Amino acid sequence: MRVLGIDTSGYANAIGVVDGERVLADFVLETRNESLSRIMLNVDSVLKENGLSIEDIEGFGVGLGPGSWTGIRIGVTVGKMLAYCTGKSIKGISTLEVLAYRARDLQKLVCAIIDAGAGETIYAAFYRFRNNEMHQENDYYVGDIPGLAGLIKEPIVLVADEAPKYRDMILDYMQSNTIEVLQSTPSGAVVALLAAAHLESGERDDTLALAPLYLKESTARAFVNKYKQRAQAAQQG
Amino acid sequence: MLVLGIETSCDETSAALVADGRTVLSNIIATQLELHRKYGGVVPEIAARRHTELIGYVINEALDVGGKTLRDVEAIAVTAKQGLVGSLLVGVAAAKTLSYVLRVPLIGVHHIEGHIFANMLSNPELPLPHVCLTVSGGHTLLVHVQDHCRYELLGGTVDDAAGEAFDKIAKFFDLGFPGGPAIDRLATQGNRKAFHFPRPLLKAKTNYFSFSGLKTAVINAFKHQLAGGEALPLEDIAASFQEAVVDVLVAKTIHAAKERRVSAVGVTGGVSANRRLREVFSEACSAEGINVYFPALSLCTDNAAMIAAAGHARLARGQADDMSLDVIPNVPLEVQHAG
Numbered sequence: 001m002r003v004l005g006i007d008t009s010g011y012a013n014a015i016g017v018v019d020g021e022r023v024l025a026d027f028v029l030e031t032r033n034e035s036l037s038r039i040m041l042n043v044d045s046v047l048k049e050n051g052l053s054i055e056d057i058e059g060f061g062v063g064l065g066p067g068s069w070t071g072i073r074i075g076v077t078v079g080k081m082l083a084y085c086t087g088k089s090i091k092g093i094s095t096l097e098v099l100a101y102r103a104r105d106l107q108k109l110v111c112a113i114i115d116a117g118a119g120e121t122i123y124a125a126f127y128r129f130r131n132n133e134m135h136q137e138n139d140y141y142v143g144d145i146p147g148l149a150g151l152i153k154e155p156i157v158l159v160a161d162e163a164p165k166y167r168d169m170i171l172d173y174m175q176s177n178t179i180e181v182l183q184s185t186p187s188g189a190v191v192a193l194l195a196a197a198h199l200e201s202g203e204r205d206d207t208l209a210l211a212p213l214y215l216k217e218s219t220a221r222a223f224v225n226k227y228k229q230r231a232q233a234a235q236q237g
Numbered sequence: 238m239l240v241l242g243i244e245t246s247c248d249e250t251s252a253a254l255v256a257d258g259r260t261v262l263s264n265i266i267a268t269q270l271e272l273h274r275k276y277g278g279v280v281p282e283i284a285a286r287r288h289t290e291l292i293g294y295v296i297n298e299a300l301d302v303g304g305k306t307l308r309d310v311e312a313i314a315v316t317a318k319q320g321l322v323g324s325l326l327v328g329v330a331a332a333k334t335l336s337y338v339l340r341v342p343l344i345g346v347h348h349i350e351g352h353i354f355a356n357m358l359s360n361p362e363l364p365l366p367h368v369c370l371t372v373s374g375g376h377t378l379l380v381h382v383q384d385h386c387r388y389e390l391l392g393g394t395v396d397d398a399a400g401e402a403f404d405k406i407a408k409f410f411d412l413g414f415p416g417g418p419a420i421d422r423l424a425t426q427g428n429r430k431a432f433h434f435p436r437p438l439l440k441a442k443t444n445y446f447s448f449s450g451l452k453t454a455v456i457n458a459f460k461h462q463l464a465g466g467e468a469l470p471l472e473d474i475a476a477s478f479q480e481a482v483v484d485v486l487v488a489k490t491i492h493a494a495k496e497r498r499v500s501a502v503g504v505t506g507g508v509s510a511n512r513r514l515r516e517v518f519s520e521a522c523s524a525e526g527i528n529v530y531f532p533a534l535s536l537c538t539d540n541a542a543m544i545a546a547a548g549h550a551r552l553a554r555g556q557a558d559d560m561s562l563d564v565i566p567n568v569p570l571e572v573q574h575a576g
Contacts, residue, residue, distance in 0.1 A: 034563070036326050036329060036330060036563055036564065037561045037562065037563040038561070039330070039333070040333045040334065040337050040560040041560050041561060043337070044337070044560065054337070054338055069282065069285070069286075069323075070285070070322075070323055070326065073285060073286075073288075073289045073323070073326065073327055073330070074326060074330050076289060077289055077292060077327050077330040077331050077334070078330050078331075078333070078334050080292075080293050081292075081293065081296075081330070081331045081334035081335060081338075082334055082338065084293055084296075084297070085307060085334065085335055085338035085339060086338060207293065208293035208294050208297060209290070209293075210293075211286075211289060211290050212286075212289065214286070218280060218282035218283050218286070219282065220276055220280040220282065220283060221280075221283065224275065224276070
C-alpha cells in the first residue's frame with residue numbers, strides 16, 4: 001500500500017512516502033514558523049520528485065504529536081482533509097512512537113522523549129518491540145526529569161532530539177550507566193510505515209474525528225481545574 | 238461559480254456554499270460559545286483545538302446541506318487575515334488541502350471584507366458606494382465601500398471594540414457571556430434614561446470611537462454598591478449603557494456618511510444584531526434621508542457564507558492565492574485591499 005506520512009509536530013515539515021515496507025521518500029524541511037505556508041508546497045514536491053500525484057496515494061498517516069500545539073494542528077488538519085478529499089483512509093500515529101521506531105533493533109526497552117516546551121517539562125513514553133511490533137508500556141508520561149528517572153528500572157535506549165542532553169539530565173537523578181542514546185527526530189517515512197502497517201490490517205481512524213495528541217490541557221483550562229479542585233477540597237475539609 | 242467558504246478566525250467553525258456570490262446554498266456555523274462561557278471570553282488555545290476537531294465535520298455538512306459534492310466546488314475562499322492566529326491557521330490549512338486536491342483556485346479573505354459582503358449578500362440592492370460600520374466583539378470599524386473590493390478606511394476604535402465593552406460590562410455585573418445578547422435582553426426591561434453615561438467622542442468631528450472610558454465610568458458608578466452586596470437596577474444599567482454605545486455608533490456612522498456624501502449605510506458584525514441599535518439607526522437615518530441596511534441575523538456573527546461571497550468577488554477580479562498562503566493575524570483592511 002502506497003502511504004503518504006506527514007508530521008509537523010516539531011519545527012519541521014516531515015513528509016515521507018512508502019510502498020508497504022519500502023521507503024520511497026523521506027523529507028525533512030526546517031520550517032520554524034513557516035510550517036503552514038510551506039506544507040502543501042512540500043507535499044507537492046515530495047510527490048512530484050517521485051513521479052506521483054495525490055491520486056496515486058492509497059492511504060495517509062499523520063503524526064499526532066505530542067509537540068508544538070500549533071505545529072500538530074497543521075499536520076493533522078492537512079492529513080484529515082487529504083484523506084477526506086481523496087476518499088482514502090488515514091491512521092494517526094503518536095510522534096513518540098515515531099521516534100522510538102528508530103531503536104527497534106536494539107532489543108531493549110525504549111524511552112522516547114519530546115520537549116514539552118514549558119521549562120523542564122517533557123512528554124515521554126516507553127516502548128518494547130516484540131515480534132517486530134511496537135508495544136507501548138504504561139501510559140504517556142508528562143512531567144519533569146526526576147519523575148521520569150524514577151520510572152526507569154532497567155537498561156534503556158533513550159531516543160529523542162538531543163538525546164545525550166536528556167541522558168545527562170536523567171543521570172543527575174539516578175545511579176546508572178545503562179542508558180544508551182539514539183538521536184531521533186520525527187520522520188514522515190516512519191509515520192507512513194507505521195500507518196501502512198495499521199491500514200493494511202484494516203485498522204483506520206475516523207477521518208473527520210481525527211485529533212492531535214496534546215497530552216496537556218490549555219493553560220486556561222488547567223487553571224480552572226486547579227481552582228475547582230481547591231474549592232472541592234475546601235468544601236470537603 | 239460555486240465557492241466553498243471557510244471561516245475559523247475566532248470561536249465559530251463555519252463552512253458555506255455560495256453560488257455566484259449571491260445564493261447561499263448552506264451556511265453551517267458550529268459555535269463554541271458553551272466552551273468559552275465559563276472563562277467569560279474566548280480562550281485562543283481552546284478555540285484552536287475545537288476548530289481542529291470540528292473543521293472536517295462542518296465542511297462535510299456544508300456540502301450535504303447544500304446538496305453538492307466536493308467535485309462541484311469550483312473555488313475555495315478562506316479567512317486568512319485578521320483574527321486569532323491559532324484559529325485562522327486551521328481554516329487555512331484545510332482550505333489549502335482542498336484547493337490542492339480538487340485543483341481549484343484558493344483565495345484568502347480579510348475577515349472584515351467578509352462582514353462587508355455579509356450585508357451585500359443579505360441586501361443585493363445595497364448601493365455602492367456606501368459607508369459600512371462593522372461592529373463586533375473584536376472590531377469597530379468605519380469603511381467607505383467605494384466599489385466591490387475597493388475600500389477607504391475611515392476610522393475605528395482607539396481602544397475597546399463596542400462588543401468588547403458589552404462583554405466587559407456583562408462580565409463585571411455577571412450578566413452572562415457573550416455580553417451583547419445578554420445586555421440586549423436585559424435592556425428591554427430597563428429605562429434607558431435612568432442613568433446618563435458618557436458618550437465618548439460623540440461631538441468630536443472625527444470617525445474615531447473610544448469605549449474604554451465609558452466602560453470604566455459604568456463600573457465606577459456601581460463599584461461600591463456591588464462590593465457592599467446591594468441589589469442593583471441591572472435592567473436600567475444595561476439599558477442606559479446600551480443607549481450610550483448605540484448613540485455614539487449611530488452618530489459617528491451618520492457623520493461619516495455625510496462626510497463621504499453617500500446615501501446608504503450598512504451595519505454589520507455581531508453587534509449589528511442588537512435590537513436597539515437597529516431601531517436607533519433606522520430612526521436616525523430616516524431623519525437624515527439615508528438608507529440603512531443590516532444583514533440577516535444568521536449573517537451578523539462570524540460565518541463562512543460572507544467569506545465565500547467576498548472570495549467570489551476577488552476571484553471575479555482575477556485575484557487568487559497560491560499554496561504559500563499564510564495567516565496574518567493583524568493587518569488593516571486598506572493595506573491589503575487598496576486600489
